[in-house]
Amino acid sequence: MDVTAQSVWNNCLEFIKDNIQPQAYKTWFEPIKAVKLTENALNIQVPSKFFYEWLEEHYVKILKVALTKELGESAKLVYIIKMENTYGNKQPYTERIPSTQRTAVKAQDVDVPFNNKNPELKNPFVIPGIRNIKIESQLNPNYSFENFLEGDSNRLARNASIAVANKPGGTSFNPLLIFGGVGLGKTHLAHAIGVDIKDKYPEKTVLYISAEKFTQQYIEAVKKNNRNDFIHFYQIIDVLIIDDVQFFSGKTGTQDVFFHIFNHLHQNGKQVILTSDKAPVDMIDIEQRLLSRFKWGLSAELQTPDFETRVSILRNKLYRDGVEMPDDVVEYVAKNIKTNVRELEGAIISLIAQSSFNKKEITLGLAREIVEKFVKNTKREVSIDYIQKVVSDYFQMDINTLQSKTRKRHIVQARQLAMFFAKKYTKASLASIGSQIGQRDHATVLHACKTVDNLTTTDKQFRKYVDDLSKKLSM
Incomplete structure (x- = not known):
């Protein structure tokens, strides 16, 4: 590292630090590295194009003033983009911005025309071609803790949410996973946390997004070869709220990129809040390494209100x-x-x-x-007991036989069908279904559901069982 370049940059940082918000300084200036000084041009290294564009858009004037103080009116600033090892690539990607595209901090060169830059904005929430790349929280201010009433069914989740809002990233509830059935208030509580944090800590970057939209943005980033910028955008968020995280099920690319974003945020004391219609133990086709991270903090269930x-x-x-x-x-x-x-x-x-x-x-x-x-x-919710009775009657056996330990093929298939329909028609967890159908564990229920799906596509007779039972249970 060139000592002169470092000393010049340190002096610039002292000036910048006195003139911007502490959080902005930490986010946008601490990651920058001074590389070298050639005549009056200071070369600095930034982690992505998104980072470079943000500096140009928001901090070019203060950079000009700071560097002019150090190097005089002919001072120049050259960016070197070095993509760090953010998601497992073996070599970092380095791109030196040529002099025709750099941000020069001579007075006549400060405002580089927007169309000279890469027109693809890296904020996935902004329509391409729109200049403003401010990060909006996407929060609904109508959702608050005040209008989320506390009861026995939601006390843990509500109180944990308030604790996180009071001290984001500073509690053991990180991540905070709120799970429960449809219409019980998961989205309301997630928004309430974000709204409260924005009120208490206006300098923090808070972002709410559905898992479905996150996935769509990731697919677009891959298509446009912007995956590094996509990752970096999410790594600068202070409080990330992802709704309906079960939507990641089966989407290995999205799970992989979220895994690395999650690790970065968690390691840097940022807060992650997730919602799901299932507990982590009941999520299907989610990578084990991701599930293990969901369990790091607190999983709080929202139950049906009394x-x-x-x-x-x-x-x-x-x-x-x-x-x-x-x-x-x-x-x-x-x-x-x-x-x-x-x-x-x-x-x-x-x-x-x-x-x-x-x-x-x-x-x-x-x-x-x-x-x-x-x-x-309103669609009637059938009970697990009722499902077992319907399946037992259909196969002309009693419920005790259905629940027994026997491995006879027709009884095993009946039991697997009961588990399959219990998962389909009730909000019970896999563990609860297994417990009520012969004292099995959640893994057995998961295996049963996969077996039914496979046999339905390969076995005509079995498919008839599924169709007949579906009609009986939906009557």
Whole structure:
């Protein structure tokens, strides 16, 4: 390392540090390395094109002032892009930006025309051709801790979320994985964490994204040969929130790139928040090395709310909407809509709409009418006991035989079908399904589901079993 180059750069950094936010300095200037000084041109090394473009876009003026103080009016700055070993490539990729494309810090050369740069912006949230590459959080401010009511079903997840929001990256809840069935508030809680962090720590870069969108962005990055820039973009996030992480299932490329992003964030004290409809132990086709990282922090389950919590949720919604409703009506709705919060609120909205449009008073009778229609139109969730009874009757055996340890082929297949349909039609975990169907473990249930999928495509008779049982269970 050239001592003169280093000393010049150190003096520049002292000036820059006094004139920008500490978090911005840490993110954008600490990773830079001084390489050499040739006449009045200082060569510095940056980790990606995205990094170089961001410096040009946001910090070129302060760089000009700092370097001019050190080297005079004829000072120049040359970037060397050196892609570090971010995802397992054996050799780092190095590109020296030619003098025609460099950011020169002479007064007449400060503002390089935008079309001289690579027009492909590396922020995957920005439409190509748009100049502004500011990172927006993608958060919904309507989701907050205040309107996420606490109950026995969500206490652990809510309190852990508040702890993370108070001290992102500074608790043992990293990553924080929130899991549970549809409509129980996973997305709400994930947004609430991000919103609270932005309020408490405005200098932190917070980003919410669905796993599906993350995957689409990664595919685009691969197509455009921008994988390094994609990785670097996500490595500069302070708080990364990924919703529905089970969507990564079976997508080996996405899992690989997320593995390296996750490692970088975790090792640098950044906070990762994930949501999933399954516990890590029940996720299928997710690499073991990724699952092990999901388990590093805390996995907090959101369960179906109990009666008291459902009543509180309804009363809170009515209060926020400025609607009054008799207590017996609220309690009737809460008693009869049990599946999830989304359906609970949907029923109360339907009730208010019927009352308003038809100019009817909100009574218990109207509530019964609405709830009856609502429940009828909602997919019925069958129990594991019911599934075992249907499968046993179909194969003309009793439930004890179905659950027995025998290895007779027709009984094993019946048991595997019961496990398959329990996973398909209930929200129970694999461990819970195995426990109720003959005291098996989750691995046995996982094997059963894969076996049923395979036999359905290769065995006509077995496919008929699946079709017949599907009709019986969906009646």
